[in-house]
Amino acid sequence: MSEYEATGSLNLPTESMKIMAESVGVAGLSDSAAKELADEINFRLKTVIQDATKFMHHGKRKRLSTMDIDHALKIKNIEPLYGFSNPDHIPFRFASGGGRELHFLEDKELDIADIIGGSLPKLPLDVSLRAHWLSIDGIQPAVPENPPSLSKDQQRLESSDPVSKLAKIGDKTQKKSTTLTATNKPKTETVQVKQLTAHELSVEQQLYYKEITEACVGSDEARRAEAFQSLASDPGLHQMLPRLCTFIAEGVRVNVVQNNLAPLIYLMRMVKALLSNQTLYLEKYLHELVPAVTSCMVSKQLCLRPEVDNHWALRDFSSRLIAQICKNYHTTTNNCQTRVTRLFCRALANDKMPLASFYGALVGLSELGTEVIKAFIIPKIRAIGERIEPFLDGTGQANADRIAASHIKQLTIKVMVPILKVTRQPPDNVDDYRQEFGYLGPALHGAVNRARSQTTTTTASSGVISSAAAGSLGLSAGRGTIVVGGASGSATTSRNQSSAVANAASNPTKYMFVTSRPSTPVQATAPQTTQVVKLVSGAGQANKQTVMTTNQPKYVMVNSSQIVRDVGNKAPIKMEGTEGTPEVKMESSVVIKTENITILDD
Template sequence: MPAPHMMGIYPAESIQEVAQSLPLDPLGPGAADLLAGDVEYRLHFLLQEAKKFMVHGKRSTLTPEDVEYAMEALNVEPVLVPPRPLPQAPFHAVPPSAGQNPQQQLYHEVDDEIDFATYLRDPLPAALGNSAGVKWKAHWLAVEGVQPAIPENPPPSSRAGPSRTPAPTTGSAALRQNAKTHLTTELQLYFSRLTAALVPPVSSLPHLPGNPPPGAESHSFPDAERHRIAALASVRSDAAVAGVLAYLVRWVAESINKTLVGATGTIGCLIDVVEAILDNEVIFVEPYLHQFLGPLLSILLTVPLGPHPPSSNQTPTPSELRSRAANVLTKLVSLYGKSYPGLVPRLLSTFTRALHSSPFPSPLGADYPPAGRYEGAVLGIGALGANTVRQVLWGEKGEKLEVINNLVGVLYPGDNRKGKTGLMKATFGALSLLVNPKPADWVTSAPSADDLAEYFGANVAKALEKRPWMASELARLHNEAAEEGGESMDED
């Protein structure tokens, strides 16, 4: 049965705004209209009582004092009581200027200068001091540069280290209060065990994925890995995931954003969860696509990615994480790119801006700018398909590779291994969508380094020295485009 339509002057939108500002569950349909009618009734009742005091005072104007007396008579606690009587601001005459008519006298109100220290020492009005209004309390923000550990001050920011690595909340602690009221006990238990198994403890990450612990047999998996594989299989195929899908998607997005500077193994486990959700064919994922895009773009474009400083045995590496995130993005675009025509242009615009942004100093104090953002942008462009690679990275004759050539010169100054950088690997991986597969009987016949340097730049030519098939194919594409351009000019 629909809620009755309330005809009043108090808007229901105000009720909605107040409800959203408080830690309450969303209002049901028609609840705001009913509450607005109740508020309007109480306001009318309060004003009716205030008019009685106005009539008894033999006045025709309703004053704030009448409203205050009405609230006291109705046993309603006043939040703010104005002083009585209301002060009248004095007006002072402005001295007339030269040429001004003396009869046109101007007046102005003088603003009082308030000493903040004196104002804080003054006692609060009785209504404010005894109500739930604003209260003042003094405390030290810092004493000789040290912040006191008191409840009024936020906790000091902790430095990232081996014992303080950010980790996502799992198990029953990952359930929000509203989820505990909306989900059945069975679904709550399923969600808690699922999240606890999908992200193993940090101590188990060096043995993942599938690496046996020290002293164990080579074919045995640790318990944490077996539980994670079983949980991923459940997310990938079970229909029961639909009951907790909204909470699972939100948990994955918040966990990725929280652990961008945490252990790379944790980020890799969360990427596997996103891929498993996309692989599930029995659940409806489309309403939650936009919640996946933000975390995937964060993994691709965040610099630095992983703990600071990075550990020597960091597995997987940030480059591997970006590559895996790009693969998941490729799957998402292939599944839903045609259904949502604006999806690929929006992603392409983001990656293009990141690729053409100016290099910035390393936040870790390195001598050269970080290259992870540009590597992730190229991986993202490659994930969108061959058309976007041709549009952004290649152009007509490979002239847009000049951007990559210049970035390599800036990001890797004085490095003799420029051809083995992550940016070059990502670039050639994206360009492989434009070239033909290498035949089995192909005989090495790469173009000269001078021609490649003339076509694409010295840094790209150096990187192509160990990639003869890629070099020959890129040179072929360049020459074919040049010949087509020459023929069109001859026809004109």
């Protein structure tokens, strides 16, 4: 038995005896004496440890502590080794020299003055008692105190191997049916199938579903935040998952047709919340989620006024969702990432594709990782350039197409720069770029050059970004940035948000909410067009001057050429559009309809 062998091998060797003898001043211990000692000490040690485990078991612990050893020594009438209690693991130090190897405990010298003079350690929290229902009339309620009723591993098993679930149900039914005659067998099988499809929702769950779906697409921003929070953290949702996924899929279908941007954004945020729920395994519902999310990326038209509304943000956000789905749920059987990649590639290859869809496919591919970009986008840059050239240069084109084309240009540059910076060796030559990338060559060249020169000067402000991101969902688009603030935003966060917006552009960060930008400030790349749409909430007393009431969600739109550096400041917000009146919309807890997310066009 391996266990026995393990204990058999756990003996102190005679060399240890000699070293220990040396350490207490006995030099030259003879071999036989060391052997005798080793045997005896091994036996004593083992019996002490064996007794110590008794104390461990009675202490209801799974880990032996130094106190247990002390108690074991005490019952053997041996003076305990005081001063060895330590809540943490004490690492052995290793030293070698003179052909000998030693493991020892480091005995640091402590300055008593430091201990006396130092601040007192924080008091541990007091023991407290908390009651919850583990079961109500035999049913375990799905509250956060209870474990999820179906663990993620089990969900995974069931989705990858549906037979396992079938077997379990079959077991139950067969047990009952064995008492019946064998001819009943086909009948029992049909019963099994019915059991599989039946999804019973309790009254509470139905109520929850109603509340959640209403809150998610409803008008109350605070409730919406709560609903998303619940979707992202509640442990007992897996039973409702089919309903929620159908809700999302249906919702996207309807709203894409009707071009309602806001509901689509909310639905995507629902997907985001479900994705971030640790207890859910969405693989079984990808057939509904993936088409829905992809629709929000590549649909020809997502809003009523494509030239005004910022549907780009939605496309970007959805593309990140699809990337996350691929990352989390790609398996060799569903081939999720492969299929998604193929879909986007086909879209890029299609010349008749509207520019908006073209953008969606491009951003989708770009989110799937550097390898995908290298394999599928780089070879196509020339084609992309040719595709958008007429819209950007030509004067007689529709405004919408021009915007789309410039978005595509921005995106390509943004995606390509970090890669080109690494793959291509300086010096960069404009002609080389032009030759390789066609129309986009010079722009890329400029961006890469700037990136190279600025890598050293730009400073990261990821901390600020994270604070902005934690409380809010940011949708970033090629030219504008939308920051949707949570209801709990305070004056300070809003200040952070504004500076975050300023810095976001210069920081290729990994945060999910803020896209990595080309490492140039926004002003530098597109000084005349970049705009920031900012939705701040509860911005505090500073804003009283400008019509807003405090503690209500507000939506501020600013032309970001003059980024508002300090919303929380006493100074009135300066808003200067290049043309027209600066538009400030303030609505306290109202529906964000599409017109609220408009962008000032210049």
